Amino acid sequence: MMLSGQAALRVGLLVLGAVLLQVSVVAQVTILGGRANLIPVVVAALALLGGSMAGATAGFAAGLLLDLAMGMSLGGSSLALTGVGYGVGRFGELRDVSHGLLPIAVAAAATAGYDVAYGAITFMLDIGASISALVLRDMLMAILLNAALALPLFALVRRVVRPVVAAGRLEPRRPGRTLESGPIGLRGLDVSGR
Amino acid sequence: MYDRKTIRRRRAVLAGFVVASVALITVWFGEPVTGTLHVLQRGAQEVLSPIQSGASRALKPLRDTIGWTGDTLSAKGENDRLRGELGRLRRELAATQTARRDVEQLSGFAEIARADGFPQGTAPVTARVIARSPTVWWSSVQLNKGSSDGLEVDQPVITGDGLAGKVTAVTGGTATVTLITDERSSVSAQVMPAGADGIVRPKVGDPNDLLLDFVEKGGRIKSGQTVVTSGFTASPGLESLFPRGVPVGRVKKVDRSELDIYQTVHIDPFAELKRMDFVQVLTAARPGARAEVPSQ
Numbered sequence: 001m002m003l004s005g006q007a008a009l010r011v012g013l014l015v016l017g018a019v020l021l022q023v024s025v026v027a028q029v030t031i032l033g034g035r036a037n038l039i040p041v042v043v044a045a046l047a048l049l050g051g052s053m054a055g056a057t058a059g060f061a062a063g064l065l066l067d068l069a070m071g072m073s074l075g076g077s078s079l080a081l082t083g084v085g086y087g088v089g090r091f092g093e094l095r096d097v098s099h100g101l102l103p104i105a106v107a108a109a110a111t112a113g114y115d116v117a118y119g120a121i122t123f124m125l126d127i128g129a130s131i132s133a134l135v136l137r138d139m140l141m142a143i144l145l146n147a148a149l150a151l152p153l154f155a156l157v158r159r160v161v162r163p164v165v166a167a168g169r170l171e172p173r174r175p176g177r178t179l180e181s182g183p184i185g186l187r188g189l190d191v192s193g194r
Numbered sequence: 195m196y197d198r199k200t201i202r203r204r205r206a207v208l209a210g211f212v213v214a215s216v217a218l219i220t221v222w223f224g225e226p227v228t229g230t231l232h233v234l235q236r237g238a239q240e241v242l243s244p245i246q247s248g249a250s251r252a253l254k255p256l257r258d259t260i261g262w263t264g265d266t267l268s269a270k271g272e273n274d275r276l277r278g279e280l281g282r283l284r285r286e287l288a289a290t291q292t293a294r295r296d297v298e299q300l301s302g303f304a305e306i307a308r309a310d311g312f313p314q315g316t317a318p319v320t321a322r323v324i325a326r327s328p329t330v331w332w333s334s335v336q337l338n339k340g341s342s343d344g345l346e347v348d349q350p351v352i353t354g355d356g357l358a359g360k361v362t363a364v365t366g367g368t369a370t371v372t373l374i375t376d377e378r379s380s381v382s383a384q385v386m387p388a389g390a391d392g393i394v395r396p397k398v399g400d401p402n403d404l405l406l407d408f409v410e411k412g413g414r415i416k417s418g419q420t421v422v423t424s425g426f427t428a429s430p431g432l433e434s435l436f437p438r439g440v441p442v443g444r445v446k447k448v449d450r451s452e453l454d455i456y457q458t459v460h461i462d463p464f465a466e467l468k469r470m471d472f473v474q475v476l477t478a479a480r481p482g483a484r485a486e487v488p489s490q
Contacts, residue, residue: 020242024250029260032267053207060211064218068238069246074231075218082211125223 007164011046014160015058018042019065034141037111038153039066041146043081044088044110045157048097052089059085073125080117084110107150108143115139299472302354306441316437318352318474319343321369333376334359337473340367348435350423350476356441356464357381357423358473369475373467374442375401382434383442384424385415385459391424394442394461401467404443406459411450419445421461437476 022038029035039062047055063078088110091097119135222231250257303320321343325336339345341364351358351371359373374381374396381394383406392409406421425438443461450457 020245020249021253024246025253025257028250029257030265030268031260031263032271053204056208056211060215063215067218068235069242071235071239073219074222074235075215075220078218079212079215082208082215086208086211121219125219 004164007161010161010164011050011054011058012061014042014046014157015062016065019062019069023066023069031145032141034138034145036145036149037114037142038146038149040081040084040110040114041107041150041153042157043085044106045103045154046161047085047087047089048092048103048106048154049158049161050089051093052086055085055087055089055092056082057085059083076118076121076125079121080114083117084113087113101151103150103154104147107153108147111143111146112139115142295469296471299354299470303352303472303474306352306354306356316476317344319345319477320472320474321345323471323473324368334362334370334372335470335473337369337371337475338367339475340365340369342366344477345369345475346477350436350440351473352440352476353465353467353470353473355466356443357436358465358467358470360435361475371473371475374404374463374465375467381436381442382424383421385409385445386420386422388415388419390415390459392456392459394421397460402462403446404461404463406445406461408456409459411455411457415445415448415457415459417445417447421445421459440476 018038026036026038043055043059043062046058050058059081060078063076063081064074066072066077066081067074088106091106218231221229225231300320303318307318319339321337321339323335324338326334337345337351345361345364347361347364349361351360357374359371359376359379361369362372363370372379374394377396379394379396382391383394384391385406390409390412392406395405395407397403397405409415421442421444423434423436423438423440423442425434425436425440441464443463445459446462447460448457449460
């Protein structure tokens with residue numbers, strides 16, 4: 001697997017920007033008692049456009065950056081976001097992802113998946129967290145807010161990575177028509193020997 | 195769609211990231227705070243913190259705008275919630291205040307019954323005021339007790355503070371009380387301790403002022419003295435409807451005119467006739483005495 005410099009730079013900057021924007025701005029804004037979380041949405045958008053491997057890579061990188069930036073236990077967010085990125089990527093590889101409103105459902109599912117996965121990891125690490133009604137409400141609000149932000153965020157991610165994404169992923173897929181690129185989806189992430 | 199190699203590679207990438215994440219967790223929790231990962235994390239924070247700080251400062255207007263919008267929406271919801279809470283608290287306050295007033299009024303009955311001179315041998319029936327006359331004179335009220343509770347016409351009615359009126363009509367479950375402020379009311383009373391007798395009449399239109407008429411000039415009456423029912427018996431079969439000793443009011447002022455034979459005493463009634471919620475009907479008042487005062 002080879003990642004072209006341009007693709008890596010764009011995806012890296014996008015992930016870094018999302019993490020910094022999240023921890024510097026979005027996390028400090030409360031809307032209707034909840035906070036949006038851009039990171040799983042951006043990871044999901046990258047995964048939907050780039051495939052499961054690109055999604056897993058973006059998820060791992062975003063999680064690692066988040067844990068480093070916030071002083072959280074290293075690896076927790078990476079593990080959860082890797083799963084989110086891989087799962088959304090596989091979904092994009094197996095289903096028609098051209099429907100205009102699909103990002104809303106994907107963003108909501110990615111956020112729910114991240115929250116549940118990170119909660120499970122937190123429990124397994126036994127760091128004294130507890131599930132309260134407040135936590136559940138925050139999770140629900142994050143899912144709703146992320147769903148509301150999904151369309152503009154997906155559009156932004158698509159715009160940023162458009163030059164390095166295979167053309168077939170940006171257009172409606174016709175029955176029987178296969179993708180021109182490999183499962184990775186990013187031109188820079190070609191599968192060797194193919 | 196994909197060959198085996200691609201599938202294996204994809205799974206390998208996933209496994210690699212998962213293993214890397216688990217390894218990071220394991221090492222991070224296992225090492226001391228001076229360990230490699232912790233040092234790396236602190237270094238990353240030092241590198242990222244200026245960027246975060248700059249981004250936070252640069253994007254503050256955006257954050258404030260979003261925050262303002264969110265706060266406005268939250269404030270609207272909060273406003274609705276607080277309005278609901280205010281309504282609930284108002285209802286609770288009203289219920290509490292009503293209960294407190296009820297307790298005060300009911301405890302007043304116990305106090306007045308213990309007062310010196312209060313007529314003994316009566317069997318008070320406590321009743322709730324369920325309707326009031328809509329006129330400005332507050333001349334009559336309706337009670338939720340009637341003949342089935344032992345109430346009869348002409349029985350005296352008191353509040354916890356003093357005399358209120360008398361029963362003028364009864365049904366099985368209700369009774370109408372004509373108050374002492376009604377223009378048709380008159381009550382034989384005397385000023386204590388002077389003992390000057392007179393007839394209490396209302397000053398129509400001013401329920402806070404009763405007049406004790408027909409008081410002979412010889413009696414030495416001062417402001418602040420108490421007026422109670424006299425409960426006189428003039429002759430067999432002619433006696434007051436009101437038993438002796440029920441408080442009526444306090445002397446406010448005395449009008450002494452040289453030309454008049456009698457002096458007029460202004461009384462501030464004890465009973466708060468506008469605000470009474472409970473009254474007691476003295477059902478053991480002597481039956482058959484319908485001779486005169488108060489007139490009907």
